[in-house]
Amino acid sequence: METxxxxxxxxxxxxxxxxxxxxxxxxxxxxGSHTRKEVIEMEKLMLELLSFxxxxxxxxxxxxxxxxxxxxxxxxxYTAQCTLNGCMQWRKPCELxxxxxxxxxxxxxxxxxxxxxxxxxxxxxxxxxQI
Numbered sequence: 455m456e457t458x459x460x461x462x463x464x465x466x467x468x469x470x471x472x473x474x475x476x477x478x479x480x481x482x483x484x485x486g487s488h489t490r491k492e493v494i495e496m497e498k499l500m501l502e503l504l505s506f507x508x509x510x511x512x513x514x515x516x517x518x519x520x521x522x523x524x525x526x527x528x529x530x531x532y533t534a535q536c537t538l539n540g541c542m543q544w545r546k547p548c549e550l551x552x553x554x555x556x557x558x559x560x561x562x563x564x565x566x567x568x569x570x571x572x573x574x575x576x577x578x579x580x581x582x583x584q585i
Contacts, residue, residue: 459571463570467507468500468503468507471503472499472503497538500534500538507570508530508533508534508566508570509526509527509530509566511566511569511570511573512526512530512565512566512569513526515565515569517565518562518565521562524552524553524554525554525558525559525562526562527552528548528552528554528559529554529559529562529563529566530566531548531552532544532548532556532559532563533563533566533567536563543556544556544559
């Protein structure tokens with residue numbers, strides 16, 4: 455259930471910053487006319503935008519200070535990929551380019567998901583108003 459909630463939340467955020475994508479996704483649901491290449495390009499665009507959204511809430515969380523920026527970036531990409539493709543394995547090229555194994559990313563990724571769940575439920579706003 456958490457994966458579905460996070461997927462809808464992130465997809466809504468993606469459409470909020472890219473309204474043209476809403477027309478494209480609506481059209482593809484109706485007629486399925488997009489080529490494989492077009493779908494892959496849209497997924498690439500979503501990953502680029504979602505990686506930013508995944509990491510943005512983490513930047514203001516004290517608990518995330520223990521993670522180096524390179525780990526935060528890798529975990530954001532991992533989280534976005536899992537959100538878009540279902541939980542997938544962190545493949546060797548990803549591990550080589552980021553110098554981070556899937557095991558190293560899991561804790562950071564879980565925290566990122568938790569922060570987004572809090573933000574989606576308004577919990578983060580309540581916490582901020584208490585400061």
